[in-house]
Amino acid sequence: MATPAPIDHSILGPVARGEYALPHDVLGAHVSGDTVTIRTRRPLADAVTFVVAGQDAEPTRVPAEHEVDGIWVAAIPATAGGAPDYRVEARYGPETITVDDPYRFLPTLGEVDLHLIGEGRHERLWDVLGSHLRTYPSVLGEVHGASFAVWAPNAVSVRVKGDFNDWDGRGYAMRSLGSSGVWELFVPGVEIGARYKYEINTRDGRWIEKADPMARASEVPPLTASVVTDTHYEWHDEAWLDRRAATDPHTSSMSIYEVHLGSWKKGLSYREAAEQLVEYVTWLGFTHVELMPLAEHPFGGSWGYQVTSYYAPSARFGVPDDLRYLIDRLHQAGIGVILDWVPAHFPKDSFALAEFDGTHLYEHPDPRRGEQKDWGTYVFNFGRTEVRNFLVANAAYWLEEFHVDGLRVDAVASMLYLDYSRNPGEWEPNQYGGRENLEAIALLQEANAVAYRVAPGAVMIAEESTSFPGVTTPTDAGGLGFGLKWNMGWMNDTLRYLGEDPVNRRYHHGELTFSLVYAFSEQFLLPLSHDEVVHGKGSLLAKMPGDHRTKLAGVRGLLAYQWSHPGKKLLFMGQEFAQGAEWNEERGLDWWHLDDPGHRGVAELLRRLNTLYREHPALWADDFTPGGFQWLDANDGDRNVLAYFRTDAAVAGVPLSEADVVVCVQSFSGMTHEDYRVALPFGGRWREVLNTDASEYGGYDVGNLGMVEARDEPYHGRSHSAVIRVPALGAIWLTPER
Structure with missing residues (x-):
């Protein structure tokens, strides 16, 4: 022996x-x-x-x-x-x-992987960290199991525990892979669905339990373990992806239906939503769905904006392949998918990222930069290479692994400014003495550049509420590199204006026209989002003055105004049928409203708006330059009317008389305007393609019998004009008859 x-x-x-x-x-x-x-x-x-x-x-x-x-x-x-x-x-x-x-197996990460992790440049980080099912050949028989790898550079030792070892990690100590800070272990016999956590021995002698930051699945909250998963999904959206790659989303039609999956209809799984949501959105005619954050989060009341597992779709609705199925079905129906992404901050839950290896690892160690007091959360250490890699790879992960067509980046303003929500003395200037968070800016630039490279035809959207310059300027020109920015100014001014009684609106007319002063300073998206219909703000219907039928007319007018104004469109669920109650994530939408002709009429109007929007490039092809919008009358505040037209003449390279043109006469008055003269771009017959007061939408049928004749009578600097009827709180859209 x-x-x-x-x-x-x-x-x-x-x-x-x-x-x-x-x-x-x-x-x-x-x-x-x-x-x-x-x-x-x-x-x-x-x-x-x-x-x-x-x-x-x-x-x-x-x-x-x-x-x-x-x-x-x-x-x-x-x-x-x-x-x-x-x-x-x-x-x-x-x-x-x-x-x-x-302990007889070689490391599952190679030297190149470790080098890229150390450099913060591993764009497919999810392929090497986290848990992965693996199979190895062996003389004594093929070996199946799972590898585990975690970044914890300040740990003294790390163990993996789970239901495969009776939650006793002492026999499953992981090995340190040197200066990379990565710990690794392959465990034979572990199968898909196994639950696990890491036990981390900190420098001060404590053992702490942590979920895997790179887990691609998790338990259903309030349980907090990570779950071993694998994908066997076969995609069927090749035609969609090919079309997307050949299309510029920024100069295409984009009307987005924003959805909180947990409360659109209570109790739906990803696969059930794939049937019902696809059918409904197809009926409404939206081009895209935006899903509020689906990365795993422990508290449902956060709506997903306090993420604990950035790579794991919420288990509340099924397994990751079920989410792939939902997205695939939307794509097959011709509907794009945008996902909310939250790189600004994360919660302090002890089982997750907070003080992950006993130190401030993912969060900035300086509380002046590392805590977001408004939300009781930590702020990422954007300047640390591995943390930056974690976030940039996460953006790529959702785009590549789940085929999403874009990311809406939450709370960008909180990332851009060191003094965001801080009093004097509670923040420290950057190296140049300014208030800009240079590290966060660099992170956003990198994330946007990577996203546009790995997902041709996708779009990155910033929820940014300040006048920070260059949000949608390309990164190679010094901008942040987003494709679109939420137009919060348009939203705030419009809703404030509509909150006034019509008799007072003449004194607030500038709140309507001001949006066109800056409309082309960025590439904007017009949002009427979840934030505007919660926390005592009331629904869109509730914001309108007047009796019930007047409120419904106000909502119809608002939607027509949003769909005709320069910029892409976003509408939160429930507002498409003018839900009366404000949104509550604990219950589903009030679908019974669709049995009421007035509310059903709002939904029918939205269908018509989306149809016209898709059919008319004038409404979307030139959203970002003054060439796509011209005033016909911006100054009729006494009668609460705006008149303007949209056109694609500049981008199509044709004369206005040959271009697609949509004339919009928008009244926010409580009175019908008879014999209202409106300037028109050129002569001929104009079809009334939209009247928000049509009876099919719940109105009174005050209109122009479907046709208007432009006469050779100059008005407001135009060679032609027409006399029309403009319904109270209504919009008339006219297109030239050719």
């Missing part, structure tokens, strides 16, 4: 307790000269035998001797093949079990 290679017995105790940073240096098979020494940790075993693969022979059974604290050792003569394949047979009383040994 060969003699085991000598070892410093003082390290066997830490190895046995799972406290040693390099357990693979002790456990497993090690060749030294002409001897192979094999060690394994099998506490409470009565006997241990190594079943060693022979060369062209039956396996050899090698009895092991107990060394200390449950560590068993044996030695065999070395052969030309190096360390042999083996299994561990352990007897516990009358029962004998045979298992594979986690």
Whole structure:
């Protein structure tokens, strides 16, 4: 019998307790000269035998001797093949079990991976960190299991525990992969669906339990363990992706239906939503759906904006492949998918990212930069390479692995400014003495550049509420590199104006026209989002003055104004049928409203708006330059009327008379305007393609019998004009008859 290679017995105790940073240096098979020494940790075993693969022979059974604290050792003569394949047979009383040994496997991360992680440039970080099912060939039979890898550079030691080891991590210590800060272990026998966490030994001697930051699945909250997963989904959206790659989303039609999946209809899974949501959005005619954050979050009342597992779709609605199915079905129906993404901050829950390895690892260590007091959350350390890599790779992950067509980036303003929501003395200027967070700016630029590169035809959208310059300017020109920016000014001014009684609106006319002063300073999206219909703000219907029927007319007028104003469109769920109650995430929408003709009429109007919007490039092809919008009358505040037209003449390169043109006469008056003269771009007959007061939408049918004649009578600087009827709180759209 060969003699085991000598070892410093003082390290066997830490190895046995799972406290040693390099357990693979002790456990497993090690060749030294002409001897192979094999060690394994099998506490409470009565006997241990190594079943060693022979060369062209039956396996050899090698009895092991107990060394200390449950560590068993044996030695065999070395052969030309190096360390042999083996299994561990352990007897516990009358029962004998045979298992594979986690410590006989090489690291699952290579030197290139570790180098890229250290440089903060691993764009497919999810492929190497987290848990992954793996299969290895073996003389004694194919080996199936899962590898685990986690970044915890300040940990003394790290263990993985789960339902596969009775939540006892002492026998599953991970190895440190040097200065990278990564810890790794392959565990044979772990299958899809296994739940796990990491136990981290901190520098101050504490053991803390953490979910995997790179987990791609998690338990259903309030449970907090990570879950081993794999994808077997076969996509069927190739035609969609090909069309997307050949299309510029910024100069295409984009009307977005914003959805909180948990309360659109209560109790729906991803797969159930794939049937019902697809059918409904198709009926409404939206081009895109925006899903409020679906990365796992412990508190439903956060609506997903306090994320604890950035790579795991919420298990509330199913497994990750179920979300892929939902997105695939939307794509097959011709509907794009935008996902809310929250890189600004994360919650302080002890099981997640906060003080991950006992130090401020993901969050900035300086509380003047590392805490967002308004929300009780931590702010990422945007300047740390590994943290930046974590976030940039996460953006790429949703775009590549789930085929989403864009990310709406939440709370960008909170990232851009060091003094955001801070009093004097509570923040520190940047190196140039300014208030801009230069590290966050660099992160956003990188995330946008990577997103546009890895997902051709996708779009990045900023929820940014200030006048920070260059939000939608390309990164190579010094901008942040977003494709679109939420126009919060338009939203605030419009809703404030509409909150006034019509008799008072003449004194607030400038709040309507002001948006066109800056409408082309960025590439804007017009949002009527969830933020405007919660927390006592009331629904869109509730914001309108007047009786119920007047309120409904006000909502119809608002939607027509939004759809004709320069910029892409976003509407939050429930507002498409003018829900009366403000949104509450704890219950579903009030779908019974659709049984009421007035509310149903609002939905029918929105269908018509989306149809006209898709059909007329004038309404979207030139959203971002003055060439796509011209006033016909901006100054009729006394009658609360705006008149303007949209056109694609500049981008189409044709004269206005040959271009697509939509004239919009928008009244916010409580009175019908009879014999109202409106200037028109040129002569001829003009069809009334939209009248928000049509009876099919719940109105009074005040209109122009479907046709208007432009006469050679100059008005407001135009060569032609027409006299029309403009309904109270209504909009008339006219297109030239050709």
